[in-house]
Ligand SMILES: *[C@@H]1O[C@H](CO)[C@@H](O)[C@H](O)[C@H]1NC(C)=O
């Protein structure tokens with residue numbers, strides 16, 4: 001079926017990922033910008049709210065980068081994890097880690113990957129190189145199947161989710177994720193994150209960045225770089241993220257108006273591999 005529900009489910013998972021905690025590289029080079037230049041922190045307030053007039057000259061649109069762009073190429077060779085993403089959970093003592101293993105497939109008569117065949121583990125600790133604790137989670141795949149001649153089906157890589165709990169607030173953790181039972185390459189390189197502070201009158205995220213409609217366009221990278229330079233403690237991503245539904249199932253070039261460009265399409269198609277460029 002042209003499965004609205006599996007598509008929605010995938011979108012839901014990406015929405016979960018929208019509360020991205022800072023990725024390591026951003027925090028590393030941002031640490032010397034703290035409070036000096038750029039956008040003030042919440043702790044420097046309170047401020048009178050500032051409203052900027054909408055600048056139409058900034059709304060020129062930006063075309064999707066093709067999947068052949070090196071920035072969207074797979075970063076890891078299976079079975080190594082890729083698209084590793086952090087998301088805030090209910091409190092500063094917990095955090096979601098998500099990633100993908102295996103390759104998505106597009107074509108005919110596909111056999112989905114088996115999510116039970118690979119473990120979902122996060123090894124972590126408070127000292128670099130010392131990952132003394134392990135948390136396990138769950139894995140799934142989703143498929144987008146179209147019963148129309150000429151349209152291709154899609155089945156995803158294995159999508160893993162692990163929730164870390166009982167973390168200490170305001171603390172840096174070092175972690176690797178993946179499957180430690182594999183003989184080689186099952187775990188990612190070491191990465192790190194810092195947990196949010198425990199809520200208190202003088203302890204809260206110093207800068208919260210909000211971004212929407214990020215896409216995978218010629219301007220997404222400069223937007224993300226701009227966010228990172230301002231050293232946010234938390235990024236709230238409100239979507240949209242990848243415009244997979246501006247494409248035919250056969251890929252090609254995305255269009256701004258699907259029904260205008262493809263009036264004969266039997267259904268609104270989408271090219272799910274656009275999602276797979278996310279967080280690479
Ligand atoms: C935005 O993208 C367009 C191409 O789509 C490019 O010409 C322009 O330089 C980009 N601007 C920035 C700031 O990256």
Ligand SMILES: *[C@@H]1O[C@H](CO)[C@@H](O)[C@H](O)[C@H]1NC(C)=O
Nearest residue numbers: 001108109145146147151153
């Ligand atoms: C896609 O999957 C559907 C449902 O299983 C099937 O009817 C259809 O033939 C498949 N399409 C291709 C191109 O394999």
